[in-house]
Amino acid sequence: xxxxxxxxxxxxxxxxxxxxxxxxxxxxxxxxxxxxxxxxxxxxxxxxxxxxxxxxxxxxxxxxxxxxxxxxxxxxxxxxxxxxxxxxxxxxxxxxxxxxxxxxxxxxxxxxxxxxxxxxxxxxxxxxxxxxxxxxxxxxxxxxxxxxxxxxxxxxxxxxxxxxxxxxxxxxxxxxxxxxxxxxxxxxxxxxxxxxxxxxxxxxxxxxxxxxxxxxxxxxxxxxxxxxxxxxxxxxxxxxxxxxxxxxxxxxxxxxxxxxxxxxxxxxxx
Amino acid sequence: xxxxxxxxxxxxxxxxxxxxxxxxxxxxxxxxxxxxxxxxxxxxxxxxxxxxxxxxxxxxxxxxxxxxxxxxxxxxxxxxxxxxxxxxxxxxxxxxxxxxxxxxxx
Numbered sequence: 001x002x003x004x005x006x007x008x009x010x011x012x013x014x015x016x017x018x019x020x021x022x023x024x025x026x027x028x029x030x031x032x033x034x035x036x037x038x039x040x041x042x043x044x045x046x047x048x049x050x051x052x053x054x055x056x057x058x059x060x061x062x063x064x065x066x067x068x069x070x071x072x073x074x075x076x077x078x079x080x081x082x083x084x085x086x087x088x089x090x091x092x093x094x095x096x097x098x099x100x101x102x103x104x105x106x107x108x109x110x111x112x113x114x115x116x117x118x119x120x121x122x123x124x125x126x127x128x129x130x131x132x133x134x135x136x137x138x139x140x141x142x143x144x145x146x147x148x149x150x151x152x153x154x155x156x157x158x159x160x161x162x163x164x165x166x167x168x169x170x171x172x173x174x175x176x177x178x179x180x181x182x183x184x185x186x187x188x189x190x191x192x193x194x195x196x197x198x199x200x201x202x203x204x205x206x207x208x209x210x211x212x213x214x215x216x217x218x219x220x221x222x223x224x225x226x227x228x229x230x231x232x233x234x235x236x237x238x239x240x241x242x243x244x245x246x247x248x249x250x251x252x253x254x255x256x257x258x259x260x261x262x263x264x265x266x267x268x269x270x
Numbered sequence: 271x272x273x274x275x276x277x278x279x280x281x282x283x284x285x286x287x288x289x290x291x292x293x294x295x296x297x298x299x300x301x302x303x304x305x306x307x308x309x310x311x312x313x314x315x316x317x318x319x320x321x322x323x324x325x326x327x328x329x330x331x332x333x334x335x336x337x338x339x340x341x342x343x344x345x346x347x348x349x350x351x352x353x354x355x356x357x358x359x360x361x362x363x364x365x366x367x368x369x370x371x372x373x374x375x376x
Contacts, residue, residue: 190283
């Protein structure tokens with residue numbers, strides 16, 4: 001049975017699209033047929049992060065409106081056969097994302113895929129609500145910072161009251177906390193909320209901690225999901241999070257300051 | 271401030287302040303999240319009715335929706351301690367300190 005996973009946060013700029021791309025890539029690497037959908041109508045960006053911006057012909061809204069069929073719009077990733085990208089439209093009509101249409105498209109995707117990753121827009125408006133409405137599982141992307149934590153709490157409340165599972169009195173959407181842009185040296189100095197602080201405040205299970213890492217910007221510069229960069233701390237942290245999502249036990253890495261060797265201090269970071 | 275305090279002043283980390291502030295604001299917001307939309311209007315109309323009999327201020331009425339096991343409880347607390355009766359001594363409210371009223375719903 002296909003699983004619909006929404007990547008959401010409330011606040012913008014915390015790493016939703018980076019996470020959606022990395023998570024979808026990670027699931028595909030583990031052999032699961034995965035599609036990642038951009039729900040941010042009007043502000044398409046997933047295509048750039050996935051590196052397929054020049055291959056977009058038809059989009060989500062075209063398929064909803066019946067102007068194209070699903071297989072015309074899906075873009076197959078060139079690095080992994082299990083991975084597909086479903087770009088959104090650049091239209092300024094924000095009501096184009098009709099709920100019945102989305103429902104129909106998701107039903108069709110469920111026939112073909114194991115995982116359907118929905119990259120939510122920021123905010124709590126129509127697009128964000130539509131992205132989370134059909135979710136079986138939600139990954140709440142949070143930065144260790146007050147406004148992000150507050151907005152995550154708001155989104156958790158919305159998932160509990162306005163998702164389809166809530167409306168139908170079905171088992172609730174499974175919630176996972178993903179802490180991103182974590183900076184262990186600053187945490188050690190008491191300048192940043194700790195993993196434990198955020199876990200305690202939001203009280204949902206922790207899926208992973210992604211350290212602040214140069215590799216994230218490098219990945220977006222080149223249009224490569226960071227999970228494909230398995231040498232980088234962020235890439236490895238995402239692969240760990242995917243493994244935990246699939247039910248494996250993995251120790252949390254990158255939560256303590258890295259001990260830098262004299263060699264590294266003298267000759268720069270590897 | 272003496273030299274000693276200047277040098278050894280207990281320093282409070284900003285992350286601890288962030289955590290404290292978040293806990294307070296979220297406790298407040300979570301409490302308001304499950305309140306049905308009609309509560310503010312109900313509170314206003316209750317004030318109007320009670321005001322016909324005793325002089326009360328807005329903050330003397332508290333309307334809460336809670337849960338007790340399976341039943342939802344609509345709890346209305348009206349503080350009338352020291353409130354002046356308007357017309358009727360016959361209402362028998364003059365001596366009452368606090369009137370608590372509980373109504374069941376749902």
